[in-house]
Amino acid sequence: MFQKSPYIETFTRYFLGFWAVFTGFIFPLIIFLILFYESRLAIQKFGFLQFLTSTSWDPVRESFGALPMIAGTLISTFIAIIIAAPISIGIAIFITELAPSWLKGFVITCVELLAAIPSIIYGMWGFLILAEVMRNKVEPFLQTVLGPIPLIGKLFSGVPTGVDVLTTSLVLSIMIIPFMASVVKDAFNLVPSVMKESAYGLGATKWEVIKDVVIPYTASGIAGGLILSTGRALGETMAVAFLAGNVPQIPKSLLEPFTTITVALANQFTEADTPLYLSSLFYLSLFLFIISFIILILAKLMVLRLEKRWKK
């Protein structure tokens, strides 16, 4: 037994090391290479710019342009972030500064449960329940209130169907609130209490402390949370697949159906019958992978910067 130990030592080291390198390096690389290899036909045929800027997605004529999907993804993500950001910061303020300790645990648990609900449930609930409410109540209401206003009114033109940009973004925003709120909450907790106390000592109110001490101090953490949730929202598939309507067009109003990269992938992978069609779908996924990877790395860097400052 004693003699064997050094060999086990070496073996453990290299065995564990292999899986570590696999998880952190080989695995993302394999994903990239496979997607790249499979999309070679589409890359040859359409190139980079044409694929990104062409608006026609027509499997019958084999002309594939990704602009409607990319625009749909960006628009729905953007609106979701705009809705979710103030709410998440509000929730983080409530948890860290306001709530009594018994309520704190409850709210944190609830927000975590919101994150644990599978996305298909959000989609199903959105499709069968929320879409109906939006179609019958909320969207006509928005049209009568905001419709007459010149520029904003245009955003709400069209027939309310419930399956459109607005509902999708709303559900997306609910889904990303937990991620954003938990990153912002963790950042708020990193603020040294001495800093807050010195502001209180000068007679600042709670809101002034939050606005002038906590938020500036945690700016990079908040930005990291925002970008992290952007990455999550970009890749969200099932909820959007129910609610987007899957029409490959660039939406001109919030009440129009549209499509996103993920919806196109989810609906069309099983239908792709020609090599070029399939290859274009792989090109789309490659694009999604690269975008979300870059965005998530940015988020990671922001959060790391805050943590580094805290450690000093």
Add this chain to the structure above:
Amino acid sequence: MEKIRLLKRKFLNKLMLFLSLLAALYGLFWLFWILGVLFFNGFKHLSIELFTQDAGPPGLNIGGLRHAFVGHLIITILSTIIGIPIGLFAGIYYAEYGRNSKFFYVLKNITDVMVSTPSIIMGAVMYALLVIPLKHFNALAGALALAMLMVPVICVTTYEMLILVPFTLREAAYALGAYKWQIIKDIVLRSAKVGILTGIILGVARISGETAPLLFTAFSNNYLSFDIFKPMASLTVTIFNYTMSPYEYWHNQAWAASFCLTFFILILSLIAKFLIHYGNIFKNKR
């Protein structure tokens, strides 16, 4: 004048704190709406047939979801068996060997990023790797896609739990002349076992609700199947198909299935939270 300014500041303070309370209520509102609807509709449509029968023909009010429950279980167990060891190995290496290395620091952060990668990407990769060569959809591809999703989650939580173990414990063992592998096996893993279990539970909770990677890997079918090289039904994909169908009976079954699935996942998450809270003996000492 000074008094008005003071009142204004106080009022603004109250207003903003009230708004943050509203934000918290807004979050709770959606949670309870979704869970309430799910509980109400799901509980109403639970039945024995749901668990004992396979899918009926469309449009008729017969049939259950036994095939989907069994398929989901098989796919989840298979991916767990593949995913857990890899994630554990990598996490242990990052925490025990790679802690002071720049290279592994970068790799660990890339793994962090992989946790949030869109899950549908994994489906696309497994489609290229296993579905195209085998020429038909198969459950193995689905299980592998889920395992790929699970590996980063397990790896990151394992890492975070292991770095909580105080270094003095390791040093004490070193002083007794123990090898590193002995320390990992007998000291580190043993003291962090609750944390690692939490990570595994979270990983299982994460993958058992996934739909997107299964859509075009495991696909779906309508009968009980145990062959992992053939298409296999899963709860999530079945919920998707049934919800999109026009039949009332299928909608009801989808509600019941989502009810079971969601509460399974929520209970797993609550167990994990409980374990983190009460099981981690080092948390307060750090």
